Amino acid sequence: xxxxTAIVKPHKLDEIKEALQAFxxxxxxxxxxxxxxxxRGHTEVYRGAEYQVxxxxxxxxxxxxxxxxxxxxxxxxxxxxxxxKIGDGKVWSVPVDSxxxxxxxERGADAL
Amino acid sequence: MASAITTLAAxxxxxxxxxxxxxxxxxxxxxxxxxxxxxxxxxxxRVKSSLNMLMMSFIxxxxxxxxxxxxxxxxxxxxxxxxxxxxxxxxxxxxxxGITELWDGYTIPVYVFAVFQLMFAVITPALxxxxxxxxxxxxxxxxxxxxxxxxxxxxxxxxxxxAGGWLFELGVIxxxxxxxxxxxxxxxxxxxxxxxxKRVGFKKDPMRPHSLPLVMLGAGLLWFGWFGFNAGSxxxxxxxxxxxxxxxxxxxxxxxMLAWLGYEKLRHGSFTTLGAASGAVAGLVAITPSGxxxxxxxxxxxxxIAGLLCAMxxxxxxxxxxxDSLDVIGVHLVGGVVGSLLVGLFATGGVQSDVAGLFxxxxxxxxxxxxxxxxxxLAYSLVASALLALLLDKTIGMRVSEDDEVAGIDxxxxxxxxxxxxxxxxxxxxxxxAAPAPSAASKKVDA
Numbered sequence: 373x374x375x376x377t378a379i380v381k382p383h384k385l386d387e388i389k390e391a392l393q394a395f396x397x398x399x400x401x402x403x404x405x406x407x408x409x410x411x412r413g414h415t416e417v418y419r420g421a422e423y424q425v426x427x428x429x430x431x432x433x434x435x436x437x438x439x440x441x442x443x444x445x446x447x448x449x450x451x452x453x454x455x456x457k458i459g460d461g462k463v464w465s466v467p468v469d470s471x472x473x474x475x476x477x478e479r480g481a482d483a484l
Numbered sequence: 485m486a487s488a489i490t491t492l493a494a495x496x497x498x499x500x501x502x503x504x505x506x507x508x509x510x511x512x513x514x515x516x517x518x519x520x521x522x523x524x525x526x527x528x529x530r531v532k533s534s535l536n537m538l539m540m541s542f543i544x545x546x547x548x549x550x551x552x553x554x555x556x557x558x559x560x561x562x563x564x565x566x567x568x569x570x571x572x573x574x575x576x577x578x579x580x581x582g583i584t585e586l587w588d589g590y591t592i593p594v595y596v597f598a599v600f601q602l603m604f605a606v607i608t609p610a611l612x613x614x615x616x617x618x619x620x621x622x623x624x625x626x627x628x629x630x631x632x633x634x635x636x637x638x639x640x641x642x643x644x645x646x647a648g649g650w651l652f653e654l655g656v657i658x659x660x661x662x663x664x665x666x667x668x669x670x671x672x673x674x675x676x677x678x679x680x681x682k683r684v685g686f687k688k689d690p691m692r693p694h695s696l697p698l699v700m701l702g703a704g705l706l707w708f709g710w711f712g713f714n715a716g717s718x719x720x721x722x723x724x725x726x727x728x729x730x731x732x733x734x735x736x737x738x739x740x741m742l743a744w745l746g747y748e749k750l751r752h753g754s755f756t757t758l759g760a761a762s763g764a765v766a767g768l769v770a771i772t773p774s775g776x777x778x779x780x781x782x783x784x785x786x787x788x789i790a791g792l793l794c795a796m797x798x799x800x801x802x803x804x805x806x807x808d809s810l811d812v813i814g815v816h817l818v819g820g821v822v823g824s825l826l827v828g829l830f831a832t833g834g835v836q837s838d839v840a841g842l843f844x845x846x847x848x849x850x851x852x853x854x855x856x857x858x859x860x861x862l863a864y865s866l867v868a869s870a871l872l873a874l875l876l877d878k879t880i881g882m883r884v885s886e887d888d889e890v891a892g893i894d895x896x897x898x899x900x901x902x903x904x905x906x907x908x909x910x911x912x913x914x915x916x917x918a919a920p921a922p923s924a925a926s927k928k929v930d931a
Binding site: 416417418419420421422423 | 690692693748751752753754756758759762795798799802811814
């Protein structure tokens with residue numbers, strides 16, 4: 373199994389959710405996040421005083437999937453999240469040792 | 485205000501219901517400026533000190549009102565003594581004034597004049613507080629406010645507006661408070677910050693405004709209230725001067741807002757909300773002394789000049805290294821000086837007085853008088869305010885501790901925070917606990 377984590381622009385959440393549902397993903401977790409990549413946030417000006425705002429708002433989406441679906445799912449997320457502009461975010465996956473559904477105690481692929 | 489400039493009618497004035505009602509409404513409008521100012525300033529500070537900023541303005545409604553009734557009105561508008569200060573024992577406690585007794589030469593009761601002027605006295609020290617954001621003990625500020633109005637505002641109001649006051653007698657035009665209110669407060673702000681110093685982290689830490697919508701709300705309330713401030717300063721509405729003042733107030737404010745926005749678009753690349761609010765206030769400040777003397781086209785010129793110069797001036801604190809936190813000097817002192825001096829250029833001689841400025845065939849004489857008024861009030865307020873701050877700093881201390889300043893003055897001085905950020909549901913249950921209920925023993929003591 374894989375944990376896929378996507379850090380994306382907040383306004384892309386709905387499109388990504390719909391793409392994941394169309395793909396057949398059963399559940400996901402969304403958290404508000406903030407951070408920066410190579411573009412280092414943006415500049416704001418208050419009465420001429422400039423402030424560099426490094427930490428910009430992002431959405432963090434986490435999905436657990438079977439190994440065989442991981443590559444395809446990453447492609448789905450990337451295509452839904454992309455705007456082509458700077459700050460679109462990143463998607464990565466990491467291996468997951470075990471998963472348990474809390475209600476039933478099912479393990480592994482059955483728990484997804 | 486304009487009492488010596490008005491030509492007294494041959495017949496003794498009688499109480500005018502229209503003027504009295506108009507002036508009571510104007511007084512209420514000017515009152516609204518102080519909470520408006522509180523929001524204007526309160527939005528510009530960081531979350532952790534927003535309540536303190538609101539309170540520094542709001543408390544003025546309490547303390548200055550009481551001092552005004554006790555002795556302030558008497559000092560500012562009592563019988564002149566040596567052209568420097570007034571006194572009239574009937575005004576002490578407003579106790580010897582008949583309810584239908586008229587303000588000398590006007591058609592409104594003394595009470596109405598006193599309450600209109602009270603609102604000016606309330607907002608002026610509140611203006612100073614913008615320079616002192618985040619770092620002044622609230623108790624010290626309360627004491628400063630009481631001392632400052634006594635030593636600085638009441639005498640200066642007498643100089644500028646009181647019959648017999650020396651600037652008044654000299655012929656300095658300050659229709660609604662460019663010198664007595666704005667230059668006075670701006671110079672005082674400079675005097676105090678020279679004593680108390682900068683905020684912790686000034687020029688290093690980001691100190692972004694926490695709520696520009698609050699700033700806009702405050703600026704809007706100020707603009708609205710300012711119609712009372714300016715149009716009411718003729719103390720009646722029999723001859724159209726108040727209406728000209730109303731028009732000029734709107735026109736100059738609009739022009740200054742556009743000028744400030746244009747400047748910052750060229751200089752910094754964006755039309756900012758804070759720029760619009762600041763430009764509007766700069767225009768309001770500049771038209772305050774001059775609006776009774778100029779035409780609407782003159783008001784546009786004054787607004788544009790004030791908007792540009794104030795927009796340039798707000799950056800000076802970074803160059804010179806003094807921490808005028810919310811630009812009281814850049815907006816109120818500079819705007820007040822600009823408006824007061826421009827009377828000497830743009831006065832038409834056809835509105836509130838027959839004095840003409842340089843562009844209307846009047847020569848440089850009025851400009852010279854205006855400069856004397858500007859410099860006298862600036863110098864006196866700067867020195868006296870610095871000395872008062874020094875006195876308080878050496879006795880009870882003006883500043884909160886560095887740790888408290890970093891933690892946030894709201895918690896330390898007011899035991900409150902402005903917003904509850906504790907998460908889902910908006911409740912604080914997860915992070916705070918109720919104070920223990922009073923024990924039976926303490927209840928008995930209370931009883």
